[in-house]
Each structure stands twice: as structure tokens, then as C-alpha cells.
Amino acid sequence: MYRRVPRWKRxxxxxxxxxxxxxxxxxxxxxxxTSLKVPADVFRLSFIPFVQFEPTLQNWSTExxxxxREVFGGLSTSLIVAVSTALLALTIGTLAxxxxxxxxYQRWKNKDIAMWILSQRFLPPAATVIPFFLMMRxxxxxxxxxxxxxxxxxxxxxFTVMILRDAFRELPVELEESAxxxxxxxxxxxxxxxxxxVAPALVSAGIISFAFAWNEFLFAFILxxxxxxxxTVVIAGTSDTQGIQFWYVSTRMLMAILxxxxxxxxxxxxxxxxxTFGAVKG
Amino acid sequence: xxxxxxxxxxxxxxxxxxxxxxxSRFFFIGPxxxxxxxxxxxxxxYSLYLSLHSSRFLRVTGFVGLKNYHLVLxxxxxxxxxxxxxxxxxxxxxxxxxxxxxxxxxxxxxxxGIKVFRTLATVPLFTAPVAIGYLCMIIFYEEGGPINNFLxxxxxxxxxxxxxxxxxxxxxxFADTWQWTPFAFLVLLAALQAVPNExxxxxxxxxxxxxxxxxxxxxxxxxPALTTVILLRTVEAFKIFDIPFSLTNGGPGLATxxxxxxxxxxxxxDQNLGEATAIAFILLVVMLAxxxxxxxxxxxxxxx
Numbered sequence: 001m002y003r004r005v006p007r008w009k010r011x012x013x014x015x016x017x018x019x020x021x022x023x024x025x026x027x028x029x030x031x032x033x034t035s036l037k038v039p040a041d042v043f044r045l046s047f048i049p050f051v052q053f054e055p056t057l058q059n060w061s062t063e064x065x066x067x068x069r070e071v072f073g074g075l076s077t078s079l080i081v082a083v084s085t086a087l088l089a090l091t092i093g094t095l096a097x098x099x100x101x102x103x104x105y106q107r108w109k110n111k112d113i114a115m116w117i118l119s120q121r122f123l124p125p126a127a128t129v130i131p132f133f134l135m136m137r138x139x140x141x142x143x144x145x146x147x148x149x150x151x152x153x154x155x156x157x158x159f160t161v162m163i164l165r166d167a168f169r170e171l172p173v174e175l176e177e178s179a180x181x182x183x184x185x186x187x188x189x190x191x192x193x194x195x196x197x198v199a200p201a202l203v204s205a206g207i208i209s210f211a212f213a214w215n216e217f218l219f220a221f222i223l224x225x226x227x228x229x230x231x232t233v234v235i236a237g238t239s240d241t242q243g244i245q246f247w248y249v250s251t252r253m254l255m256a257i258l259x260x261x262x263x264x265x266x267x268x269x270x271x272x273x274x275x276t277f278g279a280v281k282g
Numbered sequence: 283x284x285x286x287x288x289x290x291x292x293x294x295x296x297x298x299x300x301x302x303x304x305x306s307r308f309f310f311i312g313p314x315x316x317x318x319x320x321x322x323x324x325x326x327x328y329s330l331y332l333s334l335h336s337s338r339f340l341r342v343t344g345f346v347g348l349k350n351y352h353l354v355l356x357x358x359x360x361x362x363x364x365x366x367x368x369x370x371x372x373x374x375x376x377x378x379x380x381x382x383x384x385x386x387x388x389x390x391x392x393x394x395g396i397k398v399f400r401t402l403a404t405v406p407l408f409t410a411p412v413a414i415g416y417l418c419m420i421i422f423y424e425e426g427g428p429i430n431n432f433l434x435x436x437x438x439x440x441x442x443x444x445x446x447x448x449x450x451x452x453x454x455x456f457a458d459t460w461q462w463t464p465f466a467f468l469v470l471l472a473a474l475q476a477v478p479n480e481x482x483x484x485x486x487x488x489x490x491x492x493x494x495x496x497x498x499x500x501x502x503x504x505x506p507a508l509t510t511v512i513l514l515r516t517v518e519a520f521k522i523f524d525i526p527f528s529l530t531n532g533g534p535g536l537a538t539x540x541x542x543x544x545x546x547x548x549x550x551x552d553q554n555l556g557e558a559t560a561i562a563f564i565l566l567v568v569m570l571a572x573x574x575x576x577x578x579x580x581x582x583x584x585x586x
Contacts, residue, residue, distance in 0.1 A: 129562075
């Protein structure tokens with residue numbers, strides 16, 4: 001599509017790109033400057049710090065010193081839940097991905113198993129949220145981090161299985177075949193030979209799982225209320241306790257947004273492939 | 283019996299992938315299958331069971347057949363939720379796909395800054411929807427939010443974004459579209475960049491217009507990716523809960539209360555397990571029916 005583009009068209013394209021960028025960035029930018037404004041400035045239309053308003057770190061320090069326990073409690077729960085989810089989902093996904101890539105299952109065909117695992121993503125969470133709540137209550141897992149981890153692993157298994165299945169398929173079989181001939185077991189071959197080679201896929205699948213677990217809200221909201229509330233539930237409580245104090249709301253929002261988005265930016269190459277479960281190669 | 287040479291081929295193929303004899307194959311697939319049986323299939327069956335029973339204080343009290351479904355299907359709140367969900371699905375999917383495709387076409391030229399834009403585009407995708415809801419609440423805030431202040435500044439009237447049913451729906455669709463357009467954009471851009479250049483060169487020789495080029499070359503080439511985007515986007519749109527919850531809390535009235543929202547209010551606020559699971563099952567069936575239309579075409583992309 002590299003044909004010569006007339007000047008007026010180039011200008012138009014430039015304008016469209018500018019508009020798209022503003023559209024993409026504006027909500028974040030607005031949250032950042034809101035968090036830097038004194039309450040009196042928040043409801044005024046002003047965009048540029050130092051020029052249109054005097055920025056202050058007052059909101060951040062109030063939030064951290066006075067409500068630190070709530071916020072850091074939320075952040076650490078989110079961190080623990082998201083990391084554990086990623087590790088557990090990766091373990092299960094690596095095994096299943098390897099199995100689907102290297103063996104041929106017979107009663108159920110490989111692609112049927114893969115589609116069955118993938119179809120988990122097509123289920124509305126609403127369909128399982130109530131039984132989940134009752135199950136967790138039965139086993140004393142309501143308001144625990146373990147309960148949240150179980151939920152989130154369930155939702156992220158399709159990502160890890162599909163991403164790793166793809167990655168193992170792209171490895172030549174010959175590599176591990178020699179190892180198997182030399183007397184390695186399947187598991188040893190997987191751990192020593194294949195795993196290091198699929199490291200990029202592991203990292204991306206891990207980050208995608210981390211982000212989904214970090215961002216999950218419906219189940220967390222229903223399953224936790226005080227001891228194990230992750231950041232999404234903490235920010236949802238903000239509006240109740242603090243009304244329309246947007247200057248505080250935005251500080252919390254930014255703390256909730258930053259970890260998964262920063263991680264996601266590092267796996268650029270895998271985002272498309274990961275989020276489409278390998279259907280589109282990015 | 284197949285002829286010997288064919289048999290031989292099958293055998294060698296089998297041994298090459300070392301497939302079906304090794305027992306360790308169950309060890310690999312086992313954990314995933316077991317996990318989903320326990321945490322997906324069992325809850326689904328449990329849900330079905332609950333939807334056929336009455337309950338009190340979160341305890342099942344007796345079998346009632348289809349009574350819960352009857353109650354749900356004659357409840358105006360269900361139909362309101364149903365309409366709202368369908369509206370969000372249609373508007374959300376159409377807007378994200380169209381905007382995403384336009385953006386992808388726009389960026390499908392060699393240009394500076396594309397990497398930066400692509401990186402920025404991943405940010406909304408990995409932002410918690412519930413946080414997006416609050417971000418948009420700040421932006422759409424009626425007394426002194428930036429959008430209304432801007433409208434006033436250019437001499438227009440302010441809009442009741444969050445307290446008027448129609449505008450509240452617009453606000454929810456805006457937030458949802460904002461989150462998901464980058465998904466369509468990134469996937470379609472990847473697909474566009476995979477279209478071989480020779481095709482366009484050949485088209486240039488035939489002096490086709492850019493519209494013809496789009497319809498006869500680009501569109502057929504990116505069709506699989508487009509189907510994937512529409513399918514995955516539709517599935518996610520049916521699940522929408524976080525954004526209406528945080529942005530409008532389902533209101534004003536029931537204006538932005540989706541089916542998932544209804545499951546939450548019926549099940550956990552009113553503690554009516556039977557009706558809540560009945561709503562959930564109807565949602566599940568609707569979703570399956572809609573995705574089934576795409577499913578066969580989609581499935582082929584995962585076949586070996």
C-alpha cells in the first residue's frame with residue numbers, strides 16, 4: 001500500500017492520527033492532572049500544570065499517609081493474587097499446552113480439547129458466580145486470597161494453554177527427540193529443552209494472566225469484603241466513602257491502573273496473538 | 283483393513299508424534315481438564331440445579347421446576363436488562379470494529395511514531411474496566427466535568443450524561459468502546475500488515491481504485507482476523523458489568539442495568555438464588571446462540 005499520497009490527504013491523515021492519540025490518552029491525562037489539583041481547581045476546565053493551575057502532591061500524600069492501609073492492603077492483595085494466579089495458570093497451561101502440541105489424544109481429539117478449554121472464555125462469568133459464591137462459602141474461602149486465586153486461574157487457563165500450545169508447536173520435535181532417546185523422561189525433556197526456548201511465550205502468557213487477575217472485578221466484589229479485597233474492590237468502595245472527591249479517586253485509579261498496563265507494554269509483540277488465543281499472529 | 287502401504291504411513295505418523303501409546307500424555311492434559319471440570323462444569327451444573335429450585339437465606343428449599351424461569355421471563359426488569367445488554371452488544375461491537383478498522387487502515391503506512399501509538403493502544407486493554415468506569419465518571423461529571431465545561435465554553439448547553447437514561451447509555455457505550463477499540467485496532471493492523479505487498483502491486487497495474495482495492499483485496503485477506511475480532515468482542519460485550527456498575531451504578535433507574543447486573547442484584551442483593559441463576563442461564567443460552575453463528579467459521583482457524 002505504499003503509493004504516493006497527495007498532500008491534502010497527508011494532512012488529513014495527520015489530523016486523524018492526532019485526534020486518535022488525544023482520544024486514547026485524554027482519560028489518563030485527565031486522571032493524572034486531577035490527582036495533582038487542589039479541590040478548587042478540579043471542576044475548572046484547565047489542562048496545563050504550572051500555566052493554568054498550580055500542581056500539588058497534596059492528594060497523593062494524604063492518600064498514602066491517611067488511607068495508606070486500605071490502599072496498600074488492596075495493592076498487596078492484588079499483587080499476591082495476580083502473581084499466584086499467573087504462576088499456577090502457567091504451570092497448568094504449560095503442561096496442557098505441551099500435551100496438546102506433542103501427543104495425539106484419541107477419544108477426544110486434540111482440537112476438541114483445545115476448543116473446550118477455549119470455550120471457557122465464552123462463558124458469561126454471571127453463569128458461575130452464584131455457585132462459586134456458595135462453593136467458597138461451603139469451604140470457608142469467602143474473603144480469602146486463595147478463593148480469588150482459584151477464580152482467576154479458572155479464567156486465565158484458556159490464555160496460558162492456547163499461547164503455550166502455539167509456542168510448543170513452533171519448536172522442532174527433533175530437539176527433544178534426541179533427549180528422549182538419551183533416556184530423558186517427557187517431563188525432563190519439557191523442563192530442560194523446551195521450556196527455555198518458549199520463555200518469551202511464558203512471559204507473555206504470565207503477564208496476560210497477571211493483568212486479567214489484577215483487573216477482575218465481579219467475582220472479587222462478591223467474594224471479598226474486608227480482609228482480602230483487591231485493588232478493584234477498594235476503588236469501587238472509594239465513591240461510597242469519599243463521594244465525589246475526584247482528586248482522591250484519581251490517585252487510587254492510577255495506582256490500580258499502572259502495574260498491569262506497564263507490564264503489558266513490554267509484551268507488545270505478543271498482545272495480538274495472546275488476546276486472540278493464537279488466531280491472529282501479531 | 284486399509285491397504286498395507288496406507289497402514290504403514292499411519293504407523294509412521296503415529297510413531298513420529300509418539301502419540302497415542304504413551305500414558306504420560308494424561309499427566310500433561312490432566313490438570314487443565316480436572317481444573318475446568320471442578321471450577322467450570324460443576325458450577326454450571328450447580329447453577330442449573332439452583333435455577334430449578336427455590337431458596338431462602340441462601341439455602342435451597344425445594345424443587346420448583348421452571349417456576350424461576352417463568353418468574354424471570356415475566357419480569358419487566360429482566361426484559362429491560364435484556365434490551366440494555368443487546369443494545370450495548372450491538373453498539374459496542376459495531377463501534378469498536380468500525381473505529382478499529384478505520385484506525386488500522388490509517389496506520390497501515392510506513393510512518394514514524396507507529397510503535398509509540400501501538401504501545402499506547404495496549405494501555406486501555408489492560409486497564410481494569412471498573413477503573414475505566416470511574417475515569418469516565420470524572421470526565422462525564424455533570425457539574426464541572428471537563429466535557430460539560432468544554433460544551434459550556436463553546437457556548438452549548440451542558441448534557442446530563444449520568445442522570446438521563448439515553449445519555450447514561452451513551453456514556454457506558456463510550457467507555458466500553460474506548461476500552462475495546464484498541465483491541466480491534468491492534469488485531470486488524472497485524473492482519474493488514476500480513477497482506478503481501480505483491481497483491482497491491484498487481485492491483486496497481488490494473489489501475490484499480492483504492493475502494494476496489496479495499497473491497498477485493500484487503501477485505502478478503504483480513505476476513506479471518508475480522509471474524510475473530512467480532513466474535514471475541516461480542517463475547518466480551520455480553521459479559522458487560524464493571525463499567526455500568528462503576529460509571530452509572532446501573533442507573534438512572536434501570537437504564538444501564540445489564541443482564542449480568544441483574545444476576546448480581548437478584549442473587550446477592552435480594553438473595554434470590556433461583557431467579558438469579560435462571561437469568562444467568564438465559565444469558566448463557568443467548569450468548570451461545572449468538573456465538574454459534576460465528577463459531578464454525580471461527581473454529582477452522584484453530585484446526586491443525
